[in-house]
Amino acid sequence: MPKNVVSVDIGSRLIRLVQLSQASGKTYLEKVELVDNPVPNFRTPEGGAGKNEIIRVIRDSLKKGRIKVRDAVSSLGGPSNIIQYFSFPLFSGKELESAVHLEAQRVMGPKLNAMETDFQVLSRNESGTGRQEILFAAVPKEMVSQRMDILQGAGLNPIAVDVDCLALANCFLRLKNLAPDEHVMVLNVGARLISLGILGRDNLYFIRDISLKLKGTLDFKEKSILDRATGEIGRSIHYYQGKASGKNVARIFLTGGAAVAPETSDLLSKALQIPVERWNPLENVEFDADKLGAEFGKSQGYLLAIAIGLALREEG
Numbered sequence: 001m002p003k004n005v006v007s008v009d010i011g012s013r014l015i016r017l018v019q020l021s022q023a024s025g026k027t028y029l030e031k032v033e034l035v036d037n038p039v040p041n042f043r044t045p046e047g048g049a050g051k052n053e054i055i056r057v058i059r060d061s062l063k064k065g066r067i068k069v070r071d072a073v074s075s076l077g078g079p080s081n082i083i084q085y086f087s088f089p090l091f092s093g094k095e096l097e098s099a100v101h102l103e104a105q106r107v108m109g110p111k112l113n114a115m116e117t118d119f120q121v122l123s124r125n126e127s128g129t130g131r132q133e134i135l136f137a138a139v140p141k142e143m144v145s146q147r148m149d150i151l152q153g154a155g156l157n158p159i160a161v162d163v164d165c166l167a168l169a170n171c172f173l174r175l176k177n178l179a180p181d182e183h184v185m186v187l188n189v190g191a192r193l194i195s196l197g198i199l200g201r202d203n204l205y206f207i208r209d210i211s212l213k214l215k216g217t218l219d220f221k222e223k224s225i226l227d228r229a230t231g232e233i234g235r236s237i238h239y240y241q242g243k244a245s246g247k248n249v250a251r252i253f254l255t256g257g258a259a260v261a262p263e264t265s266d267l268l269s270k271a272l273q274i275p276v277e278r279w280n281p282l283e284n285v286e287f288d289a290d291k292l293g294a295e296f297g298k299s300q301g302y303l304l305a306i307a308i309g310l311a312l313r314e315e316g
Helices: 045-064 093-114 141-153 164-175 223-243 263-272 296-303 305-311
Strands: 006-010 014-023 026-036 071-076 082-089 115-124 131-140 157-163 184-189 193-199 204-211 251-255 276-278
Touching: 006 045, 006 141, 006 305, 014 045, 014 305, 026 045, 026 296, 045 141, 071 141, 071 164, 071 305, 082 093, 082 115, 082 204, 093 115, 093 131, 115 141, 131 141, 131 157, 141 157, 157 164, 164 184, 164 193, 164 204, 164 305, 184 223, 184 305, 193 223, 204 223, 223 263, 251 263, 263 276
Parallel strands: 006 071, 071 157, 184 251, 251 276
Antiparallel strands: 006 014, 014 026, 082 131, 115 131, 184 193, 193 204
């Protein structure tokens, strides 16, 4: 079971705090706070000047929500994150760590020294290949340090800083059941950033953040934005299919702020020629409707996928 933590998801438009519990095979939403981000450009260098405002909002939200837990997890997203996929023989332990580091140095060069890095094994010896597929993630140390400062400034004890698309994938894998051989995409469309993952019943195959570098927010009713977004999503699908011997993405599950508007799934489905359905993580999480309101799950659940994925994160 994951450690009892509060997750802090700082998005371009909203800041979300979530605390979960688990019992008898069920997941319960214990505490939740959603508040406007006072620094909407905080992902940019100039947004760093608003750090104290974000600290104040998080501190106030902890107090308002009566959230007593102080161990915290958060995540980072955007074009500064680097995701790479490596393939190695069936090394393990220190031998695998060394191989990953050497390959990362080869790919990234001196830039690697300015990054916090981690990796995970996606698959081992699949179909008897004698090889393993590795997901490697790198995030600028400066961004990690800034996020740690924000959490500590709000009175929290940061125990992990993840990446958005991994938190999204974790949320889906922990809460959603798929057919044994089904491969799907989960797509979180926020105000300015798209996070996606391609997943199977128990496996993660591919993750990516897509930033269209818009001045405004993502609005798929604007054809130029829809075309750019679906072009990048389509390229992700084709890349995955090339690595996965032509396996198809059967369905796309849409969540995030864009999923609140029912027409978004139709626009994406028509453009990508793949069935798209809205996915609300709170469909798979118990919560107190009397306390939060009967409409909370319907209207706000789409906004919580990354925060819930962080709160479900296993230690280590």
